[in-house]
Amino acid sequence: SQTIHQWPATLVQPVGSPLSLECTVEGTSNPNLYWYRQAAGRGLQLLFYSVGIGQISSEVPQNLSASRPQDRQFILSSKKLLLSDSGFYLCAWSFEAGTEAFFGQGTRLTVV
Amino acid sequence: AQRVTQPEKLLSVFKGAPVELKCNYSYSGSPELFWYVQYSRQRLQLLLRHISRESIKGFTADLNKGETSFHLKKPFAQEEDSAMYYCALWGSGTSYGKLTFGQGTILTVHP
Numbered sequence A: 001s002q003t004i005h006q007w008p009a010t011l012v013q014p015v016g017s018p019l020s021l022e023c024t025v026e027g028t029s030n031p032n033l034y035w036y037r038q039a040a041g042r043g044l045q046l047l048f049y050s051v052g053i054g055q056i057s058s059e060v061p062q063n064l065s066a067s068r069p070q071d072r073q074f075i076l077s078s079k080k081l082l083l084s085d086s087g088f089y090l091c092a093w094s095f096e097a098g099t100e101a102f103f104g105q106g107t108r109l110t111v112v
Numbered sequence B: 001a002q003r004v005t006q007p008e009k010l011l012s013v014f015k016g017a018p019v020e021l022k023c024n025y026s027y028s029g030s031p032e033l034f035w036y037v038q039y040s041r042q043r044l045q046l047l048l049r050h051i052s053r054e055s056i057k058g059f060t061a062d063l064n065k066g067e068t069s070f071h072l073k074k075p076f077a078q079e080e081d082s083a084m085y086y087c088a089l090w091g092s093g094t095s096y097g098k099l100t101f102g103q104g105t106i107l108t109v110h111p
Helices: none
Strands: A003-007 A010-013 A019-026 A032-039 A043-052 A055-058 A065-070 A073-078 A087-094 A101-103 A107-111 B003-005 B010-014 B019-021 B024-026 B032-038 B045-049 B072-074 B083-090 B099-101 B105-110
Touching (some): A010 A019, A019 A087, A019 A107, A032 B099, A043 A073, B003 B083, B003 B099, B019 B105
Parallel strands (some): A010 A107
Antiparallel strands (some): A003 A019, A019 A073, A032 A043, A032 A087, A065 A073, A087 A101, A087 A107, B003 B024, B019 B072, B032 B083, B083 B105
């Protein structure tokens, strides 16, 4: 069976510090991978998605970047965090477009 | 551009009452639409998809291409239906693999 791991569950970081959130999928190959931010009143905002290694689409211009160093690993990064980067970040995967997406447990990021 | 709109941030009903969560979409192709649900302290999970035309936990959703809507309905709400609900749309073509969600609706079912 397939599983998705996202860590850490919570993170408190000072303004200006770097960020690295990791997401790993097990039990499948070449999944579609996604990073979302969930904010009150703004719903689930798509940040980045990848349909294969070397293919990353960015949806929202911001202080964040994403990378896919391995087939089943998706990393969300920032060189310098802003207060506005605080939020709840969700990683997800799917077999292909048009199928069910499976979500991680999320990371609560607080920038202080 | 693909877009999903859920006009109601909050929806409150009493147990046994009918409930309808609205979802409208903007998409130039043939839409692939889903409803996801997030119960308290649980992961976001699939509730139903339009292509299967199934009823899950008493919920149904019909795709209306003329009105570009995919509203979620249940004739008799239960307290355990209280959750956050998201409508989602898959992209195709140049947006292949893009999964867009609406703003979400928090449903509260009162006893």
